[in-house]
Amino acid sequence: xxxxxxxxxxxxxxxxxxxxxxxxxxxxxxxxxxxxxxxxxxxxxxxxxxxxxxxxxxxxxxxxxxxxxxxxxxxxxxxxxxxxxxxxxxxxxxxxxxxxxxxxxxxxxxxxxxxxxxxxxxxxxxxxxxxxxxxxxxxxxxxxxxxxxxxxxxxxxxxxxxxxxxxxxxxxxxxxxxxxxxxxxxxxxxxxxxxxxxxxxxxxxxxxxxxxxxxxxxxxxxxxxxxxxxxxxxxxxxxxxxxxxxxxxxxxxxxxxxxxxxxxxxxxxxxxxxxxxxxxxxxxxxxxxxxxxxxxxxxxxxxxxxxxxxxxxxxxxxxxxxxxxxxxxxxxxxxxxxxxxxxxxxxxx
Amino acid sequence: xxxxxxxxxxxxxxxxxxxxxxxxxxxxxxxxxxxxxxxxxxxxxxxxxxxxxxxxxxxxxxxxxxxxxxxxxxxxxxxxxxxxxxxxxxxxxxxxxxxxxxxxxxxxxxxxxxxxxxxxxxxxxxxxxxxxxxxxxxxxxxxxxxxxxxxxxxxxxxxxxxxxxxxxxxxxxxxxxxxxxxxxxxxxxxxxxxxxxxxxxxxxxxxxxxxxxxxxxxxxxxxxxxxxxxxxxxxxxxxxxxxxxxxxxxxxxxxxxxxxxxxxxxxxxxxxxxxxxxxxxxxxxxxxxxxxxxxxxxxxxxxxxxxxxxxxxxxxxxxxxxxxxxxxxxxxxxxxxxxxxxxxxxxxxxxxxxxxxxxxxxxxxxxxxxxxxxxxxxxxxxxxxx
Numbered sequence: 001x002x003x004x005x006x007x008x009x010x011x012x013x014x015x016x017x018x019x020x021x022x023x024x025x026x027x028x029x030x031x032x033x034x035x036x037x038x039x040x041x042x043x044x045x046x047x048x049x050x051x052x053x054x055x056x057x058x059x060x061x062x063x064x065x066x067x068x069x070x071x072x073x074x075x076x077x078x079x080x081x082x083x084x085x086x087x088x089x090x091x092x093x094x095x096x097x098x099x100x101x102x103x104x105x106x107x108x109x110x111x112x113x114x115x116x117x118x119x120x121x122x123x124x125x126x127x128x129x130x131x132x133x134x135x136x137x138x139x140x141x142x143x144x145x146x147x148x149x150x151x152x153x154x155x156x157x158x159x160x161x162x163x164x165x166x167x168x169x170x171x172x173x174x175x176x177x178x179x180x181x182x183x184x185x186x187x188x189x190x191x192x193x194x195x196x197x198x199x200x201x202x203x204x205x206x207x208x209x210x211x212x213x214x215x216x217x218x219x220x221x222x223x224x225x226x227x228x229x230x231x232x233x234x235x236x237x238x239x240x241x242x243x244x245x246x247x248x249x250x251x252x253x254x255x256x257x258x259x260x261x262x263x264x265x266x267x268x269x270x271x272x273x274x275x276x277x278x279x280x281x282x283x284x285x286x287x288x289x290x291x292x293x294x295x296x297x298x299x300x301x302x303x304x305x306x307x308x309x310x311x312x313x314x315x316x317x318x319x320x321x322x323x324x325x326x327x328x329x330x331x332x333x334x335x336x337x338x339x340x341x342x343x344x345x346x347x348x349x
Numbered sequence: 350x351x352x353x354x355x356x357x358x359x360x361x362x363x364x365x366x367x368x369x370x371x372x373x374x375x376x377x378x379x380x381x382x383x384x385x386x387x388x389x390x391x392x393x394x395x396x397x398x399x400x401x402x403x404x405x406x407x408x409x410x411x412x413x414x415x416x417x418x419x420x421x422x423x424x425x426x427x428x429x430x431x432x433x434x435x436x437x438x439x440x441x442x443x444x445x446x447x448x449x450x451x452x453x454x455x456x457x458x459x460x461x462x463x464x465x466x467x468x469x470x471x472x473x474x475x476x477x478x479x480x481x482x483x484x485x486x487x488x489x490x491x492x493x494x495x496x497x498x499x500x501x502x503x504x505x506x507x508x509x510x511x512x513x514x515x516x517x518x519x520x521x522x523x524x525x526x527x528x529x530x531x532x533x534x535x536x537x538x539x540x541x542x543x544x545x546x547x548x549x550x551x552x553x554x555x556x557x558x559x560x561x562x563x564x565x566x567x568x569x570x571x572x573x574x575x576x577x578x579x580x581x582x583x584x585x586x587x588x589x590x591x592x593x594x595x596x597x598x599x600x601x602x603x604x605x606x607x608x609x610x611x612x613x614x615x616x617x618x619x620x621x622x623x624x625x626x627x628x629x630x631x632x633x634x635x636x637x638x639x640x641x642x643x644x645x646x647x648x649x650x651x652x653x654x655x656x657x658x659x660x661x662x663x664x665x666x667x668x669x670x671x672x673x674x675x676x677x678x679x680x681x682x683x684x685x686x687x688x689x690x691x692x693x694x695x696x697x698x699x700x701x702x703x704x705x706x707x708x709x710x711x712x713x714x715x716x717x718x719x720x721x722x723x724x725x726x727x728x729x730x731x732x733x734x735x
Contacts, residue, residue, distance in 0.1 A: 046526045048507065063503075063526050086526075088507075128512065145517040168513045183513040204423070206476075208513035223476075223510055224423070245422065245470050248510050263470040263508075265641065285641040286470060288508055325507050341504060 011095040011152065013133045016170040017050060018092070020212040020253040021293040022328055024052045025093075028254060028295040029331040031307045033317035034348035038335065039075025041345040043068060049090040049100075049130075050290075050328040051339045057112070058330070058337055060345050061087040061100055068345075069098075069115060072337070075347060079115030083108060088126070090170070090326070094133040094152055101127025107140055107148075109155060119155030123148055125166070129180075129210070134173035134192065141167025141180055147188075147195060161195030163188060170210035170250070172218070179232065181207025181220050187230060201235035203228060210250040210290070212258070214272060219258055221247025227260050227268070229275055239275030243268060250290035252298070257310060259298050261287030267300055269313060279313030289324050294331045301327050305338055322346060384607060388541040391616040392559060400564075401620035402613060404656025405452060408722035409729045410664050411439040411654050412629075418650035419630045424477040429652065433481050433626070436654045439731060447488050453623045453656075454564055456490030461562035461621075462498045465570050465585045465628075469509035471641040472631045474568045476514035478652070482566060482626060483519060493518030499557060501525055501589050524555045525592065534592050535559040540612055545599045552591040558618055565622045567658070571629040571649070572637035573669050575696065577605035578681045578709025580638050581665040582625040582658030583720070587612035598705055601689045606708035610715030613658065619720075625661050627653040634672040635700040642697060647672065659721025660728045662712045667725060676700065681709045 018025040045064035052059050057078060058070045065083040070076070085104035092099045097109045097118060103126040109118040124144030131140040138152040143166040149158040165183030172179040177198060178190040183206040189198040204224030211220040218232045223246035229238045244264025251260040258272040265285050269278040284302030291300040297316060298308045301324040307316045322329075322338035330337035338346045399405075413432040418425055437449040454460055462482055464474040479498060486496055496519040500506055503523020512521055524533045534553035543550045558565070569585035576598040577584050587609045588594045597604040613619060629651035636645045655661040670681055678700035679688060690702040716723030 046504065048504070125517070143512065143517065166513055166515070166517050183515075183517075206510065206514040208510050223514060246510060248513070286508060288510075325504050 009135060011133060011136065013092040013094050014173040015132060015212065016090065016130050016210040016250055016290065017052065017292070017328060020214050022250070022252040022290050023292055023294070024330055026053065026330060026332050028293065029333050030295045031297045031299050031329070031331050031336055032334070033307070034319065034336055036349065038347040038349050041068070041070055041075050041077070043343040043345065045343050046341055047339040047343050047345070048088045048326055048341070050326065051330055051337055051345065052091050052093060053330045053332055053337060054093050058345070059091045059093070059098055060339050061089065061091055062343055063087060065102065067091065067098065067100060067110060069112070070345065072332070072347070081110050081115045081117065088128040090130040092130050092132060094138070097152070099131040099133070099138060101129060101131060101140060101142070105142060105144065107131050107138070107150070121148065121150045121155040121157065128168045130170040132171050132173045134175070137192070139171045139173055139178055141169060141171060143167065145183070147171070147178070147180070147190060149195060159195040161190055161197070165206060168208040172211045172213045174213060179211045179213055179218050181209055181211065181222070183207065185222065185224070187211070187218070187220055187228065187235065189232070189235060199235035201230055201237065205246065208248045212251045212253040214253045217272060219251040219253060219272070221249060221251065221260055223248065225262070227251065227270070229272070241268070241270065241275060241277065248288045252291045252293045254293040257293065259291045259293060261289065261291060261300055261302070263288060265302070267291060267298065267308065267313070269298070269310070281308055281313040281315065289326050290328050292328050292331060299329045299331060299336070301329060301338065305329060319348070384604060385542050385544060387608065387611055389611060389615055390537065390539050390541070392538055395616040395620070397616060398620035400453065400623040402622055402656070402658055403719070403721040404623055406440060406656045408657055408660050408727055409440065409655060410657070410660050411436045411731045411733070412651055412664070413733045414649070414651040416650055418652070419648045422648060424475045424630050426477040426480060429475070429477050430481050432652045433478070433485065435733060436652055437485075439733065440654050446485065450485050450489050454486055454489050454491060458491055458563045459495045459497065459561055460486050460491055461557065461565045462496065463565055463567045463585060463589055464498055464500050464511065465568065465580070465589070466500050466505040466509040466511065467502070467638050468570070468572065468633070468640065469505060471643065472570055472572060472633050472646055473509050474570060474628050475630050476509070476511060478568065478626070478628045478630070479511070479515060482568065483516060486566070494520070496520070497522055497557065497562065499524065501555070501592070522557060524557060531592065533557070538615065540591060540608065540615065542608070544597055544604050547596045549593055549596070552593045552612070554615065554618065555590050555592070558590050558621065562621055567622055567625040569625065569627050570631065570633070571627060571665050571668065572633035573635055573681060574637045574707070575703055576603040576705045576708065577609060577711055578707040579662065579666050579669050581627060581662035583609050583613055583662050583712065583715050586618065586622055586658065590618055600691060601705050603705045603708050606711035607714045609711045610718050610720060613715060613720055614718050622658070623656065625655050625658050627661055627665060629653060632668065632672060634669055634676060635678055636697055640697060645700065657721035659712055659716045659723050663723050663725060663728060664730055666709055666712060673700070681707050
């Protein structure tokens with residue numbers, strides 16, 4: 001089982017946490033039961049996004065507008081960047097840049113080595129979605145109800161496309177098309193080069209879930225309680241599954257396994273193509289964050305952190321820490337990195 | 350003196366009336382220490398508004414119930430629209446919806462919509478209701494940029510996904526990010542009291558309420574509350590406007606009575622809160638305010654409007670009491686020490702247990718402060734069904 005949505009070119013970061021399995025590009029690692037903390041880091045503010053790891057540096061954005069670059073081995077702060085506004089956006093990485101959105105509507109690109117700002121691109125309202133990059137273009141939606149495409153090296157605007165509602169869904173960027181959900185309740189497909197709307201498919205309520213696209217199928221949750229599987233080419237509904245409450249969690253997909261959380265507190269696993277429910281497991285009162293798929297395991301943060309057997313849904317281990325709204329564990333071999341709503345960052349082994 | 354005039358006269362009161370005692374039904378062995386002195390500091394030289402609580406229609410509550418307003422936990426926006434329009438016309442006596450709203454909101458207002466996201470997603474202010482309120486406020490001529498949907502904790506707003514579910518152009522504000530701190534609060538407006546030896550004895554008013562908003566539309570839900578008995582209009586305003594309020598209860602005791610009512614008298618909160626729209630799509634009869642246990646949440650499909658928060662909360666209290674009786678749960682007024690548990694899990698799943706001696710008397714106490722009518726016999730309650 002391998003994570004799909006492999007980047008096509010260096011610098012590509014085509015979806016939330018880079019790949020459909022939401023590994024942040026780490027690949028499918030096991031998640032052994034941790035025995036203790038290697039280090040702990042306090043950001044001093046709530047963390048409402050997921051950390052990302054690359055080249056031994058963990059990037060964590062805290063809601064007070066600080067992007068932290070933390071040495072993944074020691075937990076020491078390498079540098080930090082103070083943005084002009086709050087950050088709810090999960091960072092993405094592209095070549096030498098860290099990209100993230102801010103509540104003042106700007107998307108910032110920061111030099112990964114120095115922590116210096118390279119460029120910023122304005123929008124009309126807060127950007128909570130994670131910027132994605134494909135073929136040298138960064139794409140992101142904003143609460144101004146627009147999708148923005150900018151040059152990933154300079155931040156210069158390529159195009160802007162109006163949609164019908166506020167956008168908190170992170171785009172999935174294919175070679176030629178973009179997919180995302182919107183607050184107006186529709187799933188949109190846009191032409192990547194122009195922003196032209198290729199198709200839209202309505203759901204029964206607004207969408208803040210981010211899509212995964214695998215083998216011609218687009219999976220996304222809606223606040224109408226359903227997980228949708230649409231044909232990526234046309235938007236036609238292939239299957240949908242009703243959970244107990246709204247879905248703001250974003251599905252993780254690896255091979256024929258698709259997993260998503262629901263606000264009813266369950267984590268659901270499906271056959272990606274057929275939509276058959278494999279298992280569902282109660283992991284808390286409410287689940288809003290995306291899961292991450294590892295090697296034989298699925299991890300999710302809710303009120304605490306859970307690791308579940310990906311075949312059965314049985315809980316393998318749980319840690320009563322790192323409660324979250326939107327954060328996702330980083331599974332990196334022997335170590336699991338977690339960020340919590342209260343602003344703590346943990347490296348567990 | 351006609352009935353309306355009588356009701357209005359009965360609203361006049363003062364803080365000294367309230368301080369005379371706690372709930373009359375409280376048993377001696379359940380009594381905490383005496384209520385400490387409470388200092389209130391409002392915005393100095395603020396001229397009270399005639400629209401302020403109890404507002405234009407003291408003692409009046411209009412409710413509309415529609416069985417299909419919520420089906421399988423999904424709220425119907427078209428039906429909510431009908432319910433809101435109907436109830437607003439009935440409350441105001443106006444023939445048009447726009448005229449009804451124009452009694453409360455003007456085009457140059459900065460309108461705050463105070464939601465209740467605590468308890469999301471199982472029971473919170475429904476985005477469908479909020480969308481209709483936004484639309485109504487816009488219909489009076491208030492631009493989107495001057496409409497602010499807000500509450501204290503931004504993470505609770507996140508869990509409710511209000512950001513994605515509300516229209517573009519309006520602002521959505523969580524007053525504070527973390528569980529403590531005074532950023533976002535006005536240091537000159539506060540309620541001060543030492544309840545349980547806490548080191549910080551002040552609760553400050555949110556700056557956005559003190560200085561930015563000119564009108565507040567309050568959108569509470571219908572829930573029991575482990576400390577205050579119910580959480581309705583008064584508690585949503587008071588404990589959603591001032592910080593550092595959890596300090597008022599330490600199991601099994603609570604000072605939500607009298608603090609909730611007292612906070613609502615503080616200017617400019619009292620003057621700015623001009624309308625209360627209670628979202629009764631769901632009704633929590635045990636485990637509130639945060640329960641996610643669906644067995645304790647009925648899908649009632651009711652919407653209530655009032656300018657008088659005391660009358661509205663009195664109707665709510667009556668409804669929750671009735672529901673608890675139907676389900677065999679003890680009264681919210683019961684102060685039996687045997688019903689108290691310190692185990693949150695037990696409380697969450699056993700309707701006969703509670704964490705505190707509840708204080709539903711906070712509603713009547715608020716009535717004595719002049720915030721509205723707490724006597725069911727005096728309340729002009731109109732329930733419309735379809």
